[in-house]
Amino acid sequence: MMDNSNPTPEKDExxxxxxxxxxxxxxxxTALADIYWASDLHQGGxxxxxxxxxxxxxxxxxxxxxxxxxxxTEVLRRPSPEVEGYPALLAYGIDDxxxxxA
Structure with missing residues (x-):
């Protein structure tokens, strides 16, 4: 598994x-995760x-x-609470x- 402690994307890559x-x-x-701004390439305008x-x-x-x-796996496959203002979970997974x- 790749170390995700600080992926710093280059402009061209x-x-x-x-x-x-x-x-x-x-x-x-944070102690548990790194939080990023990202772009969803599947939902672009x-x-x-x-x-x-x-x-x-x-x-x-x-x-x-x-x-x-x-x-x-157990926690994330449960449906999100139907509460106003609760953030929508677009996707989750594991990769390199x-x-x-997100």
Whole structure:
């Protein structure tokens, strides 16, 4: 698993997650995950407008804890609460950058 502690995308070579989300800027690192502004390349506007999203990359140290994978899968496959203002979960998964959700 790649270390996601600070992927810093270059202008000509964006860091892609799941071939869908292009990392733009690290908002803040936390003890559990790094939080980024990203662009959703599947939901861009007709005029080439970017569709900004928040993307969370789980820290590798957390992902290595026993039981993390089944817990991650169980929690994220549950439907989101139907509460006004609750953020919509667009996608989640694991790739060479580690566990992520947007």
């Amino acid at each position: 964006p860091h892609l997650i799941d071939l869908r989300f292009s990392l733009r800027r690290l908002i803040t690192p 007709e005029n080439g407008q970017e569709h900004p999203v928040i993307l969370l990359l789980v820290k590798p140290e957390l992902a290595r804890l026993p039981g993390f994978n089944p817990a991650w 950058s580690g566990y992520w959700l």
